Amino acid sequence: MTTLIVGGGWSGLAAAIACVQRGEPVHLIESAKQLGGRARNVSWNGHIIDNGQHLMIGAYDRMLAMMMSIGVDTDSVFQRQAMDIVIYDTEYPALKLSSKSFLPWPLSLAWNLASSAGLSGLKQVAILQSSIENTLKSKDISVSEWLLSKKQSKRLIKQLWEPLCLATLNTPIKEASAHLLAIVLRDSLGKGKPAADLLIPRQPLGDLFPRIAAKYIQQHGSKVSLATRVKSLIVEQQKVTGLVLGDGTQIEANTIIVATNLSKSNQLLSSYIHYHLPAEYPICTVYLQYGAETRLAAPMLGMSGTISQWIFDRSEQTPGLMAVVISAPGEHEKMAKEALISLVCKEIHQLFPAMPEQVEQGFVIREKRATFACTVGIEQQRPQHQTDIAGLWLAGDYVANNYPATLEGAIRNGENCAKLMVADLK
Numbered sequence: 072m073t074t075l076i077v078g079g080g081w082s083g084l085a086a087a088i089a090c091v092q093r094g095e096p097v098h099l100i101e102s103a104k105q106l107g108g109r110a111r112n113v114s115w116n117g118h119i120i121d122n123g124q125h126l127m128i129g130a131y132d133r134m135l136a137m138m139m140s141i142g143v144d145t146d147s148v149f150q151r152q153a154m155d156i157v158i159y160d161t162e163y164p165a166l167k168l169s170s171k172s173f174l175p176w177p178l179s180l181a182w183n184l185a186s187s188a189g190l191s192g193l194k195q196v197a198i199l200q201s202s203i204e205n206t207l208k209s210k211d212i213s214v215s216e217w218l219l220s221k222k223q224s225k226r227l228i229k230q231l232w233e234p235l236c237l238a239t240l241n242t243p244i245k246e247a248s249a250h251l252l253a254i255v256l257r258d259s260l261g262k263g264k265p266a267a268d269l270l271i272p273r274q275p276l277g278d279l280f281p282r283i284a285a286k287y288i289q290q291h292g293s294k295v296s297l298a299t300r301v302k303s304l305i306v307e308q309q310k311v312t313g314l315v316l317g318d319g320t321q322i323e324a325n326t327i328i329v330a331t332n333l334s335k336s337n338q339l340l341s342s343y344i345h346y347h348l349p350a351e352y353p354i355c356t357v358y359l360q361y362g363a364e365t366r367l368a369a370p371m372l373g374m375s376g377t378i379s380q381w382i383f384d385r386s387e388q389t390p391g392l393m394a395v396v397i398s399a400p401g402e403h404e405k406m407a408k409e410a411l412i413s414l415v416c417k418e419i420h421q422l423f424p425a426m427p428e429q430v431e432q433g434f435v436i437r438e439k440r441a442t443f444a445c446t447v448g449i450e451q452q453r454p455q456h457q458t459d460i461a462g463l464w465l466a467g468d469y470v471a472n473n474y475p476a477t478l479e480g481a482i483r484n485g486e487n488c489a490k491l492m493v494a495d496l497k
């Protein structure tokens with residue numbers, strides 16, 4: 072009997088691909104009119120943009136391998152560039168976490184850090200980095216407790232660690248898990264230059280993977296249904312036997328992978344499985360359309376001391392388009408769209424005076440449930456792929472792995488879930 076996969080985000084798609092690659096036919100069911108979930112296309116102003124600015128890094132090895140396995144030329148769809156993070160602050164000089172210099176990795180990184188944060192800043196960062204393995208062996212604490220215990224300065228906390236923690240864990244430092252941040256730092260900065268490279272998509276997110284994934288799944292004899300909501304699962308005597316769609320149709324199955332986002336999974340599964348994960352946190356992207364000739368000094372720049380956190384130059388896809396990211400909960404959530412656009416525009420002009428004071432058009436996308444909150448102790452709370460209900464499996468970025476909510480985590484979980492499930496069937 073065909074395996075059903077509920078949810079056509081990057082995780083469900085990865086699960087479907089891994090199944091068909093192992094000779095297991097699937098029917099993928101997605102409630103939205105398009106695939107991609109939290110990493111999808113949106114139309115605005117005659118252009119296709121992303122539902123939210125995403126950044127990938129060279130350490131996303133499963134994502135890259137999965138894309139290559141379905142024929143995506145990862146060298147051409149991503150602009151790969153050496154890590155070059157410069158964070159501008161309202162009170163301190165710019166801080167550089169960048170490997171762009173004549174020196175080899177990681178000396179280039181140290182050189183740029185020492186020249187922007189001084190030798191004491193470099194020393195503090197080295198102390199924190201050398202404490203990663205011990206931190207991982209100890210009980211989890213919050214990122215702010217970790218930073219204070221390693222005597223990080225007020226400046227480094229504000230201008231480096233807080234922006235990095237928000238960008239990677241989407242969780243404020245007082246709540247965020249030191250373990251997860253330590254893993255992210257180890258797997259990006261600690262594994263050499265290629266792992267830390269920035270991968271900037273040259274295409275909208277939906278064209279990068281979901282569209283090609285769907286074609287691949289269908290070409291391999293499996294089925295993809297859009298605009299089809301799964302209302303409930305059918306479980307009899309601790310065994311899954313099918314599901315019910317929104318229109319009441321029942322589909323029989325003895326294997327189902329649920330690859331929905333955390334809150335939807337909770338709704339579908341609450342009668343059968345009990346796990347408790349923390350809240351989901353928002354990410355807001357403010358798109359600013361300047362004159363077509365406007366360019367940022369780099370593909371992305373960090374900002375601290377402002378509501379705006381990161382700005383990305385999207386000119387390669389749409390000339391003069393910038394995407395400003397605001398992660399985690401905050402004051403901006405209460406602001407009306409127009410007020411937020413004008414505040415963000417003002418902050419950008421203040422920190423980067425070469426950027427125009429006025430924007431031609433602005434657009435705000437608030438993803439209220441962008442990621443699960445990566446709070447202290449989260450590792451113990453994440454569920455496993457296999458459930459206590461026979462035939463019922465879980466994928467999705469929130470299922471147990473070492474990563475925060477990322478595309479890499481979503482793909483890894485989809486692929487691993489499919490591998491375990493197929494092995495179990497055989």
Ligand SMILES: Cc1cc2nc3c(=O)[nH]c(=O)nc-3n(C[C@H](O)[C@H](O)[C@H](O)COP(=O)(O)OP(=O)(O)OC[C@H]3O[C@@H](n4cnc5c(N)ncnc54)[C@H](O)[C@@H]3O)c2cc1C
Nearest residue numbers: 078080081082102108109123125126301332467468477478
């Ligand atoms: C604004 C924003 C910025 C981000 N930035 C980054 C970044 O820079 N780097 C990074 O790596 N990650 C980033 N992420 C996180 C990343 O997008 C997610 O971790 C990833 O997309 C999760 O994929 P998923 O397949 O697990 O879940 P989802 O994408 O949520 O997929 C679940 C799918 O299930 C469908 N579904 C739900 N209920 C049902 C139902 N009842 N029946 C049928 N279908 C259903 C949904 O419509 C959805 O398509 C960002 C996320 C957002 C929102």
